Amino acid sequence: MKNFDLDFVRSQFYAFDADNPLYQKAFFENAGGSFPCKFVVDKLTRFYETKKVQPYGYFNGSIEAGEEMDKSTEKLARLLRVPTNNLHVGPSTSQNTYVLANALRLSKTKRKTLIVSNQDHEANTGVWRNLATQGFEIREWGVRSNGSLYLEDLKQLIDCTVCLIALPHVSNIIGQVNPVEEICNLARESGAFTCVDGVSYAPHGIPQINDFNPDIYLFSSYKTFGPHLGVMYVSDNLAAELESQCHYFNKEFPNKRFTPAGPDHAQVSALGGIYDYYEALANHHLNNKSPLSFSTYDVNHLIASQEKKILKPLLDFLKTKTNVRLLGSYEVEDRVPTVSITIKKSNIALAKELNELDISVGAGDFYAVRLLNALNVDINEGVVRLSFVHYTSDSDVEKLISGLDQHL
Numbered sequence: 001m002k003n004f005d006l007d008f009v010r011s012q013f014y015a016f017d018a019d020n021p022l023y024q025k026a027f028f029e030n031a032g033g034s035f036p037c038k039f040v041v042d043k044l045t046r047f048y049e050t051k052k053v054q055p056y057g058y059f060n061g062s063i064e065a066g067e068e069m070d071k072s073t074e075k076l077a078r079l080l081r082v083p084t085n086n087l088h089v090g091p092s093t094s095q096n097t098y099v100l101a102n103a104l105r106l107s108k109t110k111r112k113t114l115i116v117s118n119q120d121h122e123a124n125t126g127v128w129r130n131l132a133t134q135g136f137e138i139r140e141w142g143v144r145s146n147g148s149l150y151l152e153d154l155k156q157l158i159d160c161t162v163c164l165i166a167l168p169h170v171s172n173i174i175g176q177v178n179p180v181e182e183i184c185n186l187a188r189e190s191g192a193f194t195c196v197d198g199v200s201y202a203p204h205g206i207p208q209i210n211d212f213n214p215d216i217y218l219f220s221s222y223k224t225f226g227p228h229l230g231v232m233y234v235s236d237n238l239a240a241e242l243e244s245q246c247h248y249f250n251k252e253f254p255n256k257r258f259t260p261a262g263p264d265h266a267q268v269s270a271l272g273g274i275y276d277y278y279e280a281l282a283n284h285h286l287n288n289k290s291p292l293s294f295s296t297y298d299v300n301h302l303i304a305s306q307e308k309k310i311l312k313p314l315l316d317f318l319k320t321k322t323n324v325r326l327l328g329s330y331e332v333e334d335r336v337p338t339v340s341i342t343i344k345k346s347n348i349a350l351a352k353e354l355n356e357l358d359i360s361v362g363a364g365d366f367y368a369v370r371l372l373n374a375l376n377v378d379i380n381e382g383v384v385r386l387s388f389v390h391y392t393s394d395s396d397v398e399k400l401i402s403g404l405d406q407h408l
């Protein structure tokens with residue numbers, strides 16, 4: 001295996017060769033949205049230029065558009081190692097959970113308890129909590145003072161009335177990876193379904209969904225080097241329980257059942273570009289011989305090792321700063337590179353000051369208001385979030401550390 005080749009990686013993104021002031025900055029708002037890879041942008045552009053007609057028809061162009069969309073979702077399903085029929089593409093994760101909650105509301109389930117966490121982004125908690133008005137009991141799996149969720153606490157909440165457990169794979173604030181395999185096993189043993197929000201996990205390693213068997217797995221492709229869509233896996237067992245949310249005559253099409261708002265066709269056709277990017281990473285770094293058989297595990301490992309390498313100096317630096325509160329762990333092994341801090345003076349002012357130094361960071365609550373409240377963070381100030389991915393350079397991290405040092 002070759003060492004991680006940052007030049008090669010960055011050459012796969014127009015953002016790094018664009019003559020655009022935004023792209024010249026050290027960019028640390030990747031958890032808000034990553035740059036799309038060239039494969040995705042090229043597919044999107046080509047679709048708009050040459051195939052922007054109603055797909056799945058009987059004339060050339062329309063036939064090709066439909067084929068390209070199908071090929072794209074098949075590739076994505078292969079990357080995630082799930083059957084294509086279980087994969088649904090909607091406009092966003094928030095839209096997808098909204099639709100799923102409605103499907104559950106209209107289902108005939110006799111189990112009427114939902115377990116939700118306060119570690120989630122609101123997209124995977126508010127929609128379920130709202131079902132309290134529809135005869136469901138809501139139990140909250142609360143974080144402890146360090147922001148973490150504990151299995152022992154979850155076990156206290158589970159009984160034979162629980163229908164669904166909603167949780168994040170990774171918190172978009174503290175960056176902690178939750179033990180989803182154990183949680184999904186626990187839920188299954190008690191007959192409950194699981195809904196795992198993988199939005200903050202997927203950019204750091206393509207989830208191999210079969211490995212932990214959730215009933216719902218969600219992520220947003222615009223944070224995973226792709227177009228602005230929400231991707232969701234729904235298990236056959238759960239799909240059979242839920243009420244379809246599509247036109248009545250489309251119920252027999254598995255991929256249409258939970259996507260009433262058909263997403264942009266061009267973006268669907270571009271989703272496969274994420275697969276092509278991973279394949280390019282494998283070909284370049286892993287001496288991959290057969291294009292269709294690269295191991296996503298190996299690529300995930302390559303990416304995660306690089307991320308941990310560049311994350312460590314930042315965490316070590318933050319550890320030395322007594323006037324900074326880091327939310328979550330200082331240990332690289334415990335987390336992805338989504339790092340939230342608060343300082344004594346204004347967090348928003350800090351984000352603005354870093355912008356003056358050509359360092360782009362996020363500030364605010366990131367729709368994780370319940371978690372920030374539980375951690376006694378002032379919601380008006382929120383946190384400063386420093387989030388990076390494998391294409392972030394060591395020199396950008398150095399620049400960030402130096403910028404922070406100047407202002408702390």
Ligand SMILES: Cc1ncc(COP(=O)(O)O)c(C=O)c1O
Pocket residue numbers: 031032091092093094095121123124168170171172197199200220229230
């Ligand atoms: C962890 C997490 N879940 C869900 C969402 C919602 O995703 P979308 O913007 O696709 O609705 C976000 C968006 O920031 C997120 O960070």
